[in-house]
Amino acid sequence: MGRKAPIDLGERGKLSPYNKLNNLTGKEWIKFTKSWFHLNPKARKDNEILHPAKYPESLAQQFIEFFSKKGDWIFDPFLGTASTLIAAGDCERNGVGIEITKKYMKISKDRIKEGNYKTELKPLLGSSLNIKKVFDKNKIIDKVFDCTVTSPPYWNQLERASMRQKGRADKGLDTKYSNAKGDIGNIDDYKKFVETQAKIFDQVYDITKDKGYLIIITNNVFFDGRVYPLAFDTATSLTNRGEKSWVLKDEKIWLQNDKPLIALGVNHAWVGNRHHQYCLILRKEK
Numbered sequence: 001m002g003r004k005a006p007i008d009l010g011e012r013g014k015l016s017p018y019n020k021l022n023n024l025t026g027k028e029w030i031k032f033t034k035s036w037f038h039l040n041p042k043a044r045k046d047n048e049i050l051h052p053a054k055y056p057e058s059l060a061q062q063f064i065e066f067f068s069k070k071g072d073w074i075f076d077p078f079l080g081t082a083s084t085l086i087a088a089g090d091c092e093r094n095g096v097g098i099e100i101t102k103k104y105m106k107i108s109k110d111r112i113k114e115g116n117y118k119t120e121l122k123p124l125l126g127s128s129l130n131i132k133k134v135f136d137k138n139k140i141i142d143k144v145f146d147c148t149v150t151s152p153p154y155w156n157q158l159e160r161a162s163m164r165q166k167g168r169a170d171k172g173l174d175t176k177y178s179n180a181k182g183d184i185g186n187i188d189d190y191k192k193f194v195e196t197q198a199k200i201f202d203q204v205y206d207i208t209k210d211k212g213y214l215i216i217i218t219n220n221v222f223f224d225g226r227v228y229p230l231a232f233d234t235a236t237s238l239t240n241r242g243e244k245s246w247v248l249k250d251e252k253i254w255l256q257n258d259k260p261l262i263a264l265g266v267n268h269a270w271v272g273n274r275h276h277q278y279c280l281i282l283r284k285e286k
């Protein structure tokens with residue numbers, strides 16, 4: 001019989017030498033296992049506001065800190081303004097991210113330069129529809145990642161002029177990512193979007209270590225009088241990919257308590273104010 005690892009609840013902030021996954025104490029570990037959370041993100045700077053769907057660094061950081069150790073490698077195939085890489089740098093991880101839109105790549109590079117990080121952070125311009133091509137071009141050979149934290153476009157949701165988007169348009173801010181052919185936020189057919197997204201995560205599977213995690217921030221989408229269950233279809237599609245099937249471990253729900261309520265469907269029919277997002281937790285288990 002092997003020696004049994006004692007359960008260390010980290011009452012005194014002690015790190016357990018038996019912890020295989022992260023650098024958290026037992027107490028910090030348990031705290032994170034709650035199925036929902038709030039955030040109090042810092043106000044966004046001017047160049048960050050331009051991007052229509054940036055997530056807070058603190059969102060990415062809590063997942064990176066749980067699903068990797070210091071010095072590990074983090075990946076983001078939909079980098080946007082580099083929130084994942086900034087979070088990785090802030091907690092001493094290395095990272096690679098791919099972004100298709102030039103202006104967001106410039107913001108990413110500026111932010112990383114400004115942060116003066118000690119770890120390696122590589123924002124790469126290109127399309128995650130062919131991750132190998134982007135890696136080869138940047139001489140990233142045989143890299144294996146410990147964890148991916150990412151948020152893909154929520155289908156073509158941004159293209160549709162919603163009331164929230166109107167406010168951004170009036171201020172001259174971007175209301176869609178780009179017109180690029182490979183930008184998956186421009187795919188109008190829902191089924192095609194879900195399948196294309198899954199093909200990108202097949203490639204993420206190939207560059208993830210065995211037992212490595214994939215965290216996807218996404219949501220269900222209301223369009224044309226009905227909900228398209230994108231978060232649920234994302235989970236289902238990624239867990240039915242033959243030998244590249246991810247194992248769905250859980251979802252955590254990000255409750256957004258800081259968004260204004262909008263008068264949707266009042267006196268007419270149900271339209272919800274969607275003030276939460278899904279964080280899907282998947283794992284590669286060969």
Ligand SMILES: C[S@@+](CC[C@H](N)C(=O)[O-])C[C@H]1O[C@@H](n2cnc3c(N)ncnc32)[C@H](O)[C@@H]1O
Binds near residue numbers: 099104127129150
């Ligand atoms: C939801 S946003 C990610 C935001 C990011 N997490 C942040 O905090 O800034 C999705 C991003 O995916 C990018 N994108 C869309 N299709 C892509 C593709 N094929 N390859 C790489 N990036 C893509 C979009 O330009 C957009 O910036």
